[in-house]
Amino acid sequence: MAVVFRTCKSLSKNAIFTRGISSSLRLHSQKPPTPPEPLVNVDVDDKSGVAVVTLNRPPVNSLNTPLLSELKNIIKGLEDNKSRGMILTSSSETVFSAGLDLMEMYNAPKDKLSAFWTTLQSTWLALYRSSFPTVAAINGHAPAGGCLLSLSCEYRVMVGPKFSIGLNETQLGIVAPPWFVICMRDVLGHRQTEMALTSGRMFSAPEALKLGLIDAMVTNKAEAITEAQKFIAQFAKIPPLARKLTKESVRQEGIKYMEDNMIDDLQMFMDLVTQEKIQKGIGLYLASLKKK
Numbered sequence: 581m582a583v584v585f586r587t588c589k590s591l592s593k594n595a596i597f598t599r600g601i602s603s604s605l606r607l608h609s610q611k612p613p614t615p616p617e618p619l620v621n622v623d624v625d626d627k628s629g630v631a632v633v634t635l636n637r638p639p640v641n642s643l644n645t646p647l648l649s650e651l652k653n654i655i656k657g658l659e660d661n662k663s664r665g666m667i668l669t670s671s672s673e674t675v676f677s678a679g680l681d682l683m684e685m686y687n688a689p690k691d692k693l694s695a696f697w698t699t700l701q702s703t704w705l706a707l708y709r710s711s712f713p714t715v716a717a718i719n720g721h722a723p724a725g726g727c728l729l730s731l732s733c734e735y736r737v738m739v740g741p742k743f744s745i746g747l748n749e750t751q752l753g754i755v756a757p758p759w760f761v762i763c764m765r766d767v768l769g770h771r772q773t774e775m776a777l778t779s780g781r782m783f784s785a786p787e788a789l790k791l792g793l794i795d796a797m798v799t800n801k802a803e804a805i806t807e808a809q810k811f812i813a814q815f816a817k818i819p820p821l822a823r824k825l826t827k828e829s830v831r832q833e834g835i836k837y838m839e840d841n842m843i844d845d846l847q848m849f850m851d852l853v854t855q856e857k858i859q860k861g862i863g864l865y866l867a868s869l870k871k872k
């Protein structure tokens with residue numbers, strides 16, 4: 581797996597920034613400061629043109645505004661570079677993504693809350709409607725927003741059996757927004773989605789496989805990446821434009837929902853999440869996570 585420098589340069593603003601800073605600082609000081617780790621890494625394979633995009637925000641890849649923004653830029657960069665495919669995975673050994681960063685929603689000023697949600701909306705839309713094939717290589721737990729990212733890809737390979745996946749929002753006293761529901765229904769169908777979402781149930785990887793929430797279960801990350809590459813390879817001979825338009829057509833409900841309702845959806849989020857009762861619930865949940 582090789583990093584294509586030209587691609588990375590255009591994909592990661594962070595990469596250009598850190599290179600620029602460190603080379604200029606070297607003139608003035610002996611020890612250049614360590615550049616910050618990118619929140620999302622991207623490696624493009626020279627031969628296949630497939631990108632492995634790795635969420636890299638320890639400890640649990642909770643999705644905050646900067647990470648989402650970086651992910652969106654990477655997806656846009658891949659679009660511009662006519663990517664052959666993208667595999668989304670995590671640098672953690674146990675967590676794919678813990679979902680939305682609850683700290684972004686807890687006691688947050690309204691402007692930050694609003695920026696957070698609009699970044700989530702646009703990042704999701706970029707991923708969900710991306711023209712290239714997408715696979716989630718789910719190498720750890722994937723609750724809520726982590727499950728949403730997985731569902732937004734076209735294929736899901738999960739490391740099992742011990743990790744779990746699901747939209748657990750109701751267990752937290754919050755509501756999965758309509759586009760989360762559409763994504764789950766795309767994959768599971770109406771009845772199983774209703775059952776899963778009303779209970780906020782998390783599924784073990786074997787349960788998820790049985791239900792169709794994931795497409796394959798493997799025993800480690802390397803196998804997950806190999807399976808993901810195999811899925812993407814089958815599109816090598818399919819004309820990309822026909823593939824892209826077909827994907828858009830199949831996903832039209834979700835795409836249209838977001839395009840038509842971005843502002844209402846933001847308003848619903850703001851109204852719900854700023855309620856005192858909801859804030860108290862998020863606070864208690866965060867405290868319970870920290871007490872573990």
Ligand SMILES: CC/C=C\C/C=C\C/C=C\C/C=C/C(=O)SCCNC(=O)CCNC(=O)[C@H](O)C(C)(C)COP(=O)(O)OP(=O)(O)OC[C@H]1O[C@@H](n2cnc3c(N)ncnc32)[C@H](O)[C@@H]1OP(=O)(O)O
Binds near residue numbers: 642675681723
């Ligand atoms: C009509 C409706 C319209 C609008 C809807 C409105 C509102 C709905 C809004 C949004 C939908 C919400 C989506 C979400 O994604 S909410 C997030 C849900 N996530 C979870 O429930 C997962 C919580 N985390 C865990 O279960 C575990 O952390 C996990 C299994 C992932 C990993 O366990 P592990 O033992 O490895 O780590 P921990 O010790 O638990 O955590 C380490 C560290 O990280 C902090 N942490 C964990 N998760 C989060 C998170 N999601 N956000 C922020 N911080 C998180 C945890 O507190 C620990 O912190 P510290 O003790 O300080 O190290």
